[in-house]
Amino acid sequence: MSVSSPIDRTSRHDVAPVTDADFRWLVESVADYAIFLLDAQGRIRSWNEGARRLKGYTEEEVIGRSFELFYSDEQIATGYPGYELDMAKRTGRFEDEGWRLRRDGSRFWASVVITALYDEHGAPRGFAKITRDLTERRKQEELLRQSEEMFRLMVDAVRDYAIFMLDPKGCVATWNLGAQLTKGYTAEEIIGRHFSIFYPKEKVDIDWPRQELEMVLRDGQYEEEGWRVRKDGSLFWANVVITAVYDAEGRHRGFAKVTRNLTDRRRIDALEEQERRLTQFLAVLGHELRNPLTPIANAVSIMQMDEPVKPRIIAARDILARQVPQLKRLVDDLLDLGRITSGKVQLSLRPLELQQVINEGVEAVRPLMEERGHRLTVDVGSEAMWVLGDRTRLVQVLTNLLNNAAKFTPPGGSITLSLSREADRAVLRVRDNGPGIPPEQLPRIFKLFAQADVNVVGEGHGGLGIGLSLVQQMVLLHGGDVSAHSTGISGEGAEFVVRLPLDERLSPA
Numbered sequence: 001m002s003v004s005s006p007i008d009r010t011s012r013h014d015v016a017p018v019t020d021a022d023f024r025w026l027v028e029s030v031a032d033y034a035i036f037l038l039d040a041q042g043r044i045r046s047w048n049e050g051a052r053r054l055k056g057y058t059e060e061e062v063i064g065r066s067f068e069l070f071y072s073d074e075q076i077a078t079g080y081p082g083y084e085l086d087m088a089k090r091t092g093r094f095e096d097e098g099w100r101l102r103r104d105g106s107r108f109w110a111s112v113v114i115t116a117l118y119d120e121h122g123a124p125r126g127f128a129k130i131t132r133d134l135t136e137r138r139k140q141e142e143l144l145r146q147s148e149e150m151f152r153l154m155v156d157a158v159r160d161y162a163i164f165m166l167d168p169k170g171c172v173a174t175w176n177l178g179a180q181l182t183k184g185y186t187a188e189e190i191i192g193r194h195f196s197i198f199y200p201k202e203k204v205d206i207d208w209p210r211q212e213l214e215m216v217l218r219d220g221q222y223e224e225e226g227w228r229v230r231k232d233g234s235l236f237w238a239n240v241v242i243t244a245v246y247d248a249e250g251r252h253r254g255f256a257k258v259t260r261n262l263t264d265r266r267r268i269d270a271l272e273e274q275e276r277r278l279t280q281f282l283a284v285l286g287h288e289l290r291n292p293l294t295p296i297a298n299a300v301s302i303m304q305m306d307e308p309v310k311p312r313i314i315a316a317r318d319i320l321a322r323q324v325p326q327l328k329r330l331v332d333d334l335l336d337l338g339r340i341t342s343g344k345v346q347l348s349l350r351p352l353e354l355q356q357v358i359n360e361g362v363e364a365v366r367p368l369m370e371e372r373g374h375r376l377t378v379d380v381g382s383e384a385m386w387v388l389g390d391r392t393r394l395v396q397v398l399t400n401l402l403n404n405a406a407k408f409t410p411p412g413g414s415i416t417l418s419l420s421r422e423a424d425r426a427v428l429r430v431r432d433n434g435p436g437i438p439p440e441q442l443p444r445i446f447k448l449f450a451q452a453d454v455n456v457v458g459e460g461h462g463g464l465g466i467g468l469s470l471v472q473q474m475v476l477l478h479g480g481d482v483s484a485h486s487t488g489i490s491g492e493g494a495e496f497v498v499r500l501p502l503d504e505r506l507s508p509a
Contacts, residue, residue, distance in 0.1 A: 158177065162260070425501055
């Protein structure tokens with residue numbers, strides 16, 4: 001069974017030969033390319049539809065005119081059109097890309113091919129010129145170039161990250177400013193060297209850099225933190241990300257490596273962890289100390305009921321009676337420290353008259369001040385000042401400030417406590433005439449465990465350094481603030497100022 005075919009199987013001897021008219025029709029029908037002939041002097045001899053569309057001229061407007069018509073004045077002044085024809089004569093063909101002009105004066109980016117034409121005797125006949133508009137392609141290429149340039153400038157300008165490329169063998173291929181600042185090498189010193197130079201000897205000995213690159217090729221990316229080596233041999237703690245880089249055809253081109261110096265962060269994390277452990281220890285210590293403190297206080301109370309006969313026992317009993325409250329205050333501070341650091345402090349807020357808080361705080365520290373012969377001057381004014389606060393915590397704030405003043409005020413010295421109003425805030429000031437606070441210590445005076453320099457303030461004035469920190473935390477929880485002021489070690493002492501928000505709506509009711 002035969003199947004008819006639409007294909008004409010006529011012998012090739014029956015196909016009509018191509019004529020000059022066929023070639024002319026072919027050229028004139030091409031719309032995407034300007035295809036035309038020039039004579040030996042560069043005058044236009046033919047013009048196709050693509051030339052009309054691309055350059056904007058009709059055939060009648062250009063035939064017989066020099067092809068310099070499509071060039072700018074600058075190109076004509078330098079003789080560039082003639083140069084193109086000379087090169088075509090010399091080599092048979094000339095190819096170029098550049099700006100050309102349309103009839104309306106606008107420019108387009110052109111791909112130009114000029115071919116020299118000769119007759120059967122080798123005599124020059126002129127030139128064939130093919131022009132294509134590549135403006136859109138050039139625009140995309142320029143945008144890509146600008147994007148790549150901006151990216152390169154961005155990478156080069158980054159200071160906090162070392163960003164660089166490795167070739168497929170692991171040798172440094174690029175180097176940015178962040179890499180120079182982080183690792184200490186200039187681009188001239190490091191490009192071409194293997195990246196294992198950044199690893200400690202023990203890592204190099206086990207061939208760890210090579211293993212990293214193998215994992216990157218297997219998984220696409222690898223990230224770790226560890227010690228790295230600078231040019232001067234010093235170590236820094238680094239976060240490292242290595243990514244495999246491939247081109248559009250999927251060929252492996254190398255590795256992108258980003259390194260960040262985390263030494264300071266690691267040090268801070270370690271300090272925070274140490275501080276957390278220390279505060280936990282002090283909180284546990286406070287609980288352990290409270291257990292024996294209660295029977296000691298009870299024993300002192302029993303001793304005070306009976307009048308001892310021996311003076312030494314009386315003296316010992318009175319010493320215990322004075323020191324037990326101090327020890328209890330220290331234990332309470334330790335427990336509060338644990339509560340603050342764990343966020344478990346709860347305030348029992350009630351309307352409070354600050355004058356009553358001051359009376360309780362003064363009463364609590366009066367035995368210590370009398371023992372050291374301090375003169376305490378209290379000025380609370382006549383205006384009742386009300387706040388929304390926790391009585392126990394505010395008394396604790398005042399007690400700590402007064403104890404701190406008593407601790408640093410020499411025997412026989414004076415301490416002043418005052419209460420005043422500034423706009424919508426109550427201002428509580430505690431001032432002493434002790435040695436004062438060195439200026440360099442003022443910024444950290446409220447930090448946990450901060451202590452005065454014993455060489456400056458003298459022996460016997462040390463401590464755990466938690467009292468003032470607790471003062472600051474408690475005041476902040478009440479919506480206020482606390483500050484310290486001193487002219488330094490001049491005998492003019494120091495002043496602590498607490499500001500608490502007043503609430504005019506509060507009353508004794």
